[in-house]
Amino acid sequence: MAWRGNLSKGIKELRFLFCQTSPASSQTRDFVIKNYADLKTKNPKLPILIRECSGVEPQIWARYDMGVERCVRLDGLTAEQINAKLEEMAKAG
Numbered sequence: 001m002a003w004r005g006n007l008s009k010g011i012k013e014l015r016f017l018f019c020q021t022s023p024a025s026s027q028t029r030d031f032v033i034k035n036y037a038d039l040k041t042k043n044p045k046l047p048i049l050i051r052e053c054s055g056v057e058p059q060i061w062a063r064y065d066m067g068v069e070r071c072v073r074l075d076g077l078t079a080e081q082i083n084a085k086l087e088e089m090a091k092a093g
Contacts, residue, residue, distance in 0.1 A: 003087050003090050003091065004038065004039060004042050004043075004090075005042040005043070006090060007039065007042070007043045007046055007090050008043040008045060008046040009093065010064060010065075010090060010091075010092070010093020011046065011062045011063070011064060011089065011090060011093045012046075012047075012063045012064060012065065013046070013047045013049065013061075013062070013063040014039075014046060014047070014048045014049070014060065014061070014062055014063075015048075015049040015050075015051055015060070015061040015062075015063075016028065016032050016048075016049070016050050016051065016058075016059075016060055017051045017052075017053065017056055017057075017058065017059045017060075017061065018032075018051075018052060018056065018058040018059075018074075019052065019053065019054055019055055019056050019058070020052045020054065021054070022055070024057065024058060024075050024076070025056075025057075025058040027058070027074070027076075027077060027078055027079060027082065028058035028074045028077075028082065030079060031079045031082045031083070032050060034079070035083075036048065036050070057073060057074075057075050058073070058074040058075055058077075059071055059072060059073050059074055060072045060074060060082075060085065060086060060089065062089045062092075062093065064092075064093050065093075070089060070092065072085045072088075072089065
Protein backbone atom coordinates (compact mmCIF):
# COMPACT_ATOMS: atom_id res chain seq x y z
CA MET A 1 0.00 0.00 0.00
CA ALA A 2 2.76 2.42 -0.90
CA TRP A 3 0.24 4.53 -2.80
CA ARG A 4 -1.21 5.71 0.54
CA GLY A 5 1.83 7.88 1.13
CA ASN A 6 1.34 9.57 -2.24
CA LEU A 7 -2.30 10.63 -1.76
CA SER A 8 -1.37 14.26 -1.23
CA LYS A 9 0.62 14.45 -4.48
CA GLY A 10 -2.51 14.42 -6.66
CA ILE A 11 -5.39 14.94 -4.26
CA LYS A 12 -5.83 18.32 -2.58
CA GLU A 13 -8.71 17.34 -0.27
CA LEU A 14 -10.43 14.07 0.64
CA ARG A 15 -13.95 13.90 2.08
CA PHE A 16 -15.79 10.89 3.47
CA LEU A 17 -19.57 11.26 3.69
CA PHE A 18 -21.76 8.75 5.49
CA CYS A 19 -24.69 8.31 7.86
CA GLN A 20 -23.95 7.79 11.56
CA THR A 21 -26.51 5.00 11.99
CA SER A 22 -27.56 3.43 8.70
CA PRO A 23 -26.51 -0.15 7.84
CA ALA A 24 -25.56 1.03 4.32
CA SER A 25 -22.83 3.21 5.84
CA SER A 26 -21.48 0.68 8.33
CA GLN A 27 -18.59 -0.51 6.11
CA THR A 28 -17.57 3.08 5.39
CA ARG A 29 -17.69 4.00 9.09
CA ASP A 30 -15.53 0.98 9.93
CA PHE A 31 -13.09 1.83 7.12
CA VAL A 32 -12.67 5.38 8.40
CA ILE A 33 -12.22 4.23 12.00
CA LYS A 34 -9.55 1.69 11.05
CA ASN A 35 -7.70 3.68 8.37
CA TYR A 36 -7.92 7.39 9.22
CA ALA A 37 -4.85 7.42 11.47
CA ASP A 38 -2.70 5.65 8.85
CA LEU A 39 -3.87 7.93 6.03
CA LYS A 40 -3.30 11.07 8.11
CA THR A 41 0.12 9.91 9.34
CA LYS A 42 1.30 9.28 5.78
CA ASN A 43 -0.28 12.52 4.47
CA PRO A 44 -0.10 15.04 7.32
CA LYS A 45 -0.86 18.11 5.18
CA LEU A 46 -3.77 16.55 3.26
CA PRO A 47 -7.16 17.69 4.56
CA ILE A 48 -9.17 14.52 5.26
CA LEU A 49 -12.69 15.55 6.18
CA ILE A 50 -15.30 13.33 7.80
CA ARG A 51 -18.88 14.42 7.14
CA GLU A 52 -21.68 12.59 8.94
CA CYS A 53 -25.25 13.34 7.93
CA SER A 54 -28.42 11.41 8.67
CA GLY A 55 -29.67 9.47 5.66
CA VAL A 56 -26.83 10.30 3.25
CA GLU A 57 -25.36 7.64 0.95
CA PRO A 58 -21.77 6.67 1.82
CA GLN A 59 -19.32 8.24 -0.60
CA ILE A 60 -15.80 9.62 -1.05
CA TRP A 61 -15.11 12.97 -2.67
CA ALA A 62 -11.65 13.91 -3.88
CA ARG A 63 -10.69 17.43 -4.94
CA TYR A 64 -7.83 17.67 -7.42
CA ASP A 65 -5.95 20.58 -9.00
CA MET A 66 -7.95 23.39 -10.58
CA GLY A 67 -11.00 22.58 -8.42
CA VAL A 68 -11.84 19.33 -10.22
CA GLU A 69 -13.84 17.00 -7.95
CA ARG A 70 -14.67 13.32 -8.27
CA CYS A 71 -17.18 11.32 -6.27
CA VAL A 72 -17.34 7.56 -5.71
CA ARG A 73 -20.40 5.94 -4.13
CA LEU A 74 -19.55 3.35 -1.47
CA ASP A 75 -22.97 1.83 -0.77
CA GLY A 76 -22.58 -1.92 -0.24
CA LEU A 77 -18.80 -2.00 -0.66
CA THR A 78 -16.50 -3.90 1.68
CA ALA A 79 -13.41 -2.36 3.31
CA GLU A 80 -11.18 -3.93 0.62
CA GLN A 81 -13.35 -2.50 -2.14
CA ILE A 82 -13.34 0.94 -0.50
CA ASN A 83 -9.55 0.74 -0.29
CA ALA A 84 -9.41 -0.14 -4.01
CA LYS A 85 -11.66 2.82 -4.89
CA LEU A 86 -9.46 5.15 -2.86
CA GLU A 87 -6.39 3.80 -4.65
CA GLU A 88 -8.07 4.47 -8.03
CA MET A 89 -8.80 8.04 -6.95
CA ALA A 90 -5.18 8.52 -5.84
CA LYS A 91 -3.86 7.29 -9.18
CA ALA A 92 -6.32 9.49 -11.10
CA GLY A 93 -4.76 12.59 -9.53
